[in-house]
Amino acid sequence: MKILLNPVKNTWKKELARPTFKTKAINKIVKPILKKVEQNGDKALFKFALEYDHIQLKSLLVSTEEINEGEALVSPELKEAIQVAKANIERFHAAQATPELIQEVMPGVVCRRKSVPIQRVGLYIPGGTAPLFSTVLMLGVPAKLAGCSEIVLCTPPNREGKVHPAILYTAKLIGIDKIVKAGGAQAIAAMTFGTESVPQVDKIFGPGNQYVTAAKQLSTKYGVAIDMPAGPSEVLVYADDSAIPSFVASDLLSQAEHGVDSQVVLITNSESFAKKVLKEVEIQLKTLSRKDIAKKALSNSVAVVLDSTAKALEIINQYAPEHLIISVENEDEAIEGIYNAGSVFIGNYTPESAGDYASGTNHTLPTYGYARNYSGVSLDSFLKKITYQKISEEGIKNLGPTVEIMAENELLDAHKNAVTIRLNYLKSKKK
Known part of the structure; x- marks a missing residue:
């Protein structure tokens, strides 16, 4: 892994580019x-x-x-x-x-929303x-x-x-x-x-x-x-001197061993800390059964030293990591500043591998920057949401004129008539 010292913003995307697919x-x-x-x-x-x-x-x-x-x-x-x-x-x-969800939105107009399983x-x-x-x-x-x-x-x-x-x-x-x-x-x-x-x-x-x-x-x-679109596994660790270098190194390697096209990233505010982590990476790498795979993945990987929290959070959100480990002194500020990540692991004693296996969260997560617009797998992933509505006589009287006006102005006469014919029917019933 190479170390980058305060790279300018317009180079971030290039420096953190993931391995490309043909x-x-x-x-x-x-x-x-x-x-x-x-x-x-x-x-x-x-x-x-x-x-x-x-x-x-x-x-x-x-x-x-x-x-x-x-x-x-x-x-x-x-x-x-x-x-x-x-x-x-x-x-x-x-x-x-x-x-x-059952909601009466106006008198006589009841809307419902129900979860049903994908078959x-x-x-x-x-x-x-x-x-x-x-x-x-x-x-x-x-x-x-x-x-x-x-x-x-x-x-x-x-x-x-x-x-x-x-x-x-x-x-x-x-x-x-x-x-x-x-x-x-x-x-x-x-x-x-x-x-x-x-x-x-x-x-x-x-x-x-x-x-x-x-x-x-x-x-x-x-x-x-x-x-979701899912590619090779990845982790970004955001750490400062309050973190333990050997822990950080182990987290980087736990993702690097997934495959040769995996990527790991370290974001820190200290060059000396980055060097300590990379030294630990070299030591731990030698003991891994999949060290050859991890070594190739590390060639796609980088450590970035930035001089402010604002820059660190900005580059993290731009990268949108699948796994994000936050191990910094002011973790609350960091957590609040993150809006692009698949799953977040907080503190020195929360390894990413816990989420991979047994903490309870799902490990099927968006990679390759798709955390900007996709969530990881959840119960909702296996459900569809169906909406229902039921309108009474009172309801169609209350809502009908609104629908008629809107349909007429969109030049959709049949839409308007579907309401009008019902309102006329109710008027005729009274006579």
């Missing part, structure tokens, strides 16, 4: 995959499993026997940890539920360099709480044609039994179009590599919704 080149690969799955269904998925996962699958669906076998392979310690995480995630997401949802769980069983919790728990009637989970198989035991155990714990051995763009295609084995869904959730991300975005052209 979108056209990626779409050139992904589009044919979607087309083949649309045309050939399961046959295409078997072919892609052989081509990309190097396995000749006998079945695309994980059997009950496989789920039970996987459960038996998970250690008691990990099972207990997953159960604790599930309880916290359930507790936080259940609290997000809102009661039905069919697809969950994509990465299983490549890191099998993300934690993402099963983050997506499966709110999907179940919302009451989605059909939940499909897609995840790539290993070279033996099996799904990671912890993914199977977590899915069973939540109550998800439709598990598909498919990864990459082909899994997104399967959930978009439906195949003989994979149900078509209404909305697709989950992180993934650049091909998965491209496939999700293309799927929206076929009437499928997605949770």
Whole structure:
């Protein structure tokens, strides 16, 4: 990581630029995959499993026997940890539920707003360099709480044609039994179009590599919704001398190890503190099993020294990080100044990895600057809000003239007449 000292504002965007995707080149690969799955269904998925996962699958669906076998392979310690995480995630997401809204806006005119579940949802769980069983919790728990009637989970198989035991155990714990051995763009295609084995869904959730991300975005052209545009993982740490350098270094590395295209950023007011952190990064890096991945990610990363809180907050909001760690003396001022971030972690003892796994908040978050206009996954992500209105005889008398005038001035005669005909009917009833 390089250190930048008080860079001028017009260079911030360039200096903090994330690794770029070659979108056209990626779409050139992904589009044919979607087309083949649309045309050939399961046959295409078997072919892609052989081509990309190097396995000749006998079945695309994980059997009950496989789920039970996987459960038996998970250690008691990990099972207990997953159960604790599930309880916290359930507790936080259940609290997000809102009661039905009923409001009489004027005499005789009652409006309602009610949450209803999205019926069919697809969950994509990465299983490549890191099998993300934690993402099963983050997506499966709110999907179940919302009451989605059909939940499909897609995840790539290993070279033996099996799904990671912890993914199977977590899915069973939540109550998800439709598990598909498919990864990459082909899994997104399967959930978009439906195949003989994979149900078509209404909305697709989950992180993934650049091909998965491209496939999700293309799927929206076929009437499928997605949770958000999501790219490589990232963290920005805002820290000063009140922070502990080894803690900050560990947080930077926890994101750097996600993938070679991840990015980590340190914002601080002290060059000496930045140097202490980078020294700790070098020390801790040597001990990591994924140090080669982390090292490449660090080459995309930067430490920025700024001489004022105002500048620090401005650059953070401009960058709009997926994960933001605030570890500064005046944390309240910093928190109040943030309006672009996926999820915020406050204080020396709040590592980002707590949110990744078990604190209760969701780890499926907007990346690549999309925190400017997207929220992370929540209970609401699995719900739709339907509005209702009921107007009585009194209500149409009160509201009708307003609608007539507005419709007439928009030159929409039929709109006006839909009211007028009712008002005339009520007048005739009185006679």
